[in-house]
Amino acid sequence: MQKTLMGACGLALSLLATSVMAQSLTQDEINQLGNNLTPIGAEKAGNASGTIPEWTGGIGPDAGTKLEDNFSTNPYANEQPEFVITAQNYQQYSENLTPGQIALFERYPETYRMPVYQSHRSVGYPQAVYDQVKRTAGQAKLVNAGDGIDNFAHGTFAFPIPKTGGEVVWNHLTRYRINTKRWYMQAMPQTNGSYTLIKLEEEVGYPQLMDDVDEASIPNTLLFFKQSVNAPSRLAGNVLVVHDTLDQLKEPRMAWVYNAGQRRVRRAPQVAYDGPGTASDGMRTSDNFAMYNGAPDRYDWKLVGKKEIYVPYNSYKMTQPGVKYEDVLNAGHINPEYTRFELHRVWEVQGNVKDGQRHIYAQRNFFMDEDSWLLNLADHYDGRGTLWRVGEGHVAFNYNVSLPGYAIETLYDLLAGRYIALGMYTEEVSAPQFDFKPTYNQFTPAALRSSGIR
Incomplete structure (x- = not known):
């Protein structure tokens, strides 16, 4: 696969703690990819009631218009909710809700609601990704009782036909990605709705997409990550660099931080598992980033099964230039006026x-x-x-580069009555940039000091 199309695994890492090793796929199973299954393993057919449509390839660049500064239009801007789920009627939809969603209705009965729209299976990937998935299907193996992965360096969608909970989680972590640079905000509203914006700048590079990296010499390296805090002034200049690996038991994650106040670069072993997330006021763990990342060895993963759930999807309202953070960030939870939920099939996995x-x-x-x-x-x-x-994780598909991602991630603390929101960029200098061409030197400890400001 060419570098410009080769997917990389998502920001986060080798993830599969299961004591059950999957059996190799048969050729008949592999032949389902692109036939009754989509090229990456979803059911191609819609559901029996017609509320989930057939997958027909997703939407392409002609779905909308690319605007200045990498922003794009909302292809579903003219649609209205088909119905709204509230604390007063959620019981009639409970079969298609998660325990967490029900808890949010009960925690915020007057304000939390879910506007439900027509379902669109908008996600589609480059043909090169489909070719790679079919070519490598059945090759990846779980190692160390499921804590790592072998025979799959620098690929995408390691287990398109999963048979264990760990394999499903691994697909999230080996999903198609490309080099990215982005500016975004993070906020942790208090119970009264007040908050301070944390401005973050992030660069992510993948070995197979970097011209100056010999990926053959680092087969276990997953990605390089750099995150800088640009505001507020008391935190500005702090920088984090991470080198992630596919099998973190074989080669643990390496992380360094530059503290602008101390003007020192230090190793950062706390940037993992339940260590505190960057400037998060204790509202998220390191492995809450990108919804989940990290070494898998602390959990046993059980495959619960596939369900039809109302999930945040095609969340383009929160990607449009001109949307103000203050309009989205409310007390208790984000403003439902900017959310969109659709009925989709999901895999449920439980980790203990x-x-x-x-x-x-x-x-x-x-x-x-x-x-x-x-x-x-x-x-x-x-x-x-x-x-x-x-x-x-409010998903929005970037149809200009065939890449799904999060318009915003939210993590609600039901006990504290607070939440953290991160990833919004509608007031930043640019939407995420996918023509970013990083070099290895940008992700070295030596580069940390020059990246910091004070």
Whole structure:
């Protein structure tokens, strides 16, 4: 596959803790890809009631107009909600809701609602991605009792026909990605709705897409990541660099931080698992970023099955230039006027902390979109079995580069009555840039000091 089309695995990493090793796929199973299954393993047919349509290839660049500064138009701007789910009527839709969604209705009965629109299976990928997935299907293997992956360096969608919970999670982490540079905001509203904007700048590079990197010499390297804090002034200049690996038990994640106040570069082993997320006021863990990332070894992953769930999807309202953060960020939760939910099929996976391991989330239930393998919804439970935090990944498909991503990620703390929102860019200098051409030197510890400002 050529570098310009070769997908990379998502920001986050080798993820599969399961003691059950998947069996190799048969040729008959592989032949389903592109036939009754989509080229990356979703069911091509719609559902029996017609509320989920057939997948016909997704939408392409002709779906809308590319605007200045990498922004794009909303291809579904003229659509209106078919109905709205509220605290007063959610019981009649409960079969298609997650425990976390029900908890949000009960926590915010007067304000939380879900506008439900016509479902569109908008996601589609370059043909080169489809060719690679079919060529490599059945080759990837889980190692270390499922904690790592072998025979799949620098590919995409490692397990298009998954048979274990770990394989489903791994598909989220090996989803198609390309080099990206973006500016975005993070906010942690108080219970009264007040917040401080944290301005972040991020660069991500993938070995197979970097001209000065010999990927053959680093087969276990997944990605290079740099994140700078640009505001507020008390945090500006702090920079994080991460080198992630496919098998983090074989080669652990390497991370360094530059602290502008101390003017020092230090190793950062805390940037993993349940270590605090950057400038998050304790409202998210490191592995909450991109909905989930990190080494898989602290959880056993169980495949619950496939369900039809109302998920945040085609969330273009939150990608349009001119949308103000203050209009989106409300007390308790984001403004429902900017959300869009659709009925889609998702894979549910449950992770439970292994005996002898620890994490502030004792149990996590993930709901993964079958068409993109993006994690749509996540329920996090504490050590007492109480539902604690509910994550929403509001998916929007960038049809100009055939790449789905998150318009915004939210993580609601049901106990504190607060939440964190990150990823919005509608008031930034540019929407995410996908023509970014990073070099290895940009992701070295030596580059950290020059990246910082004070």
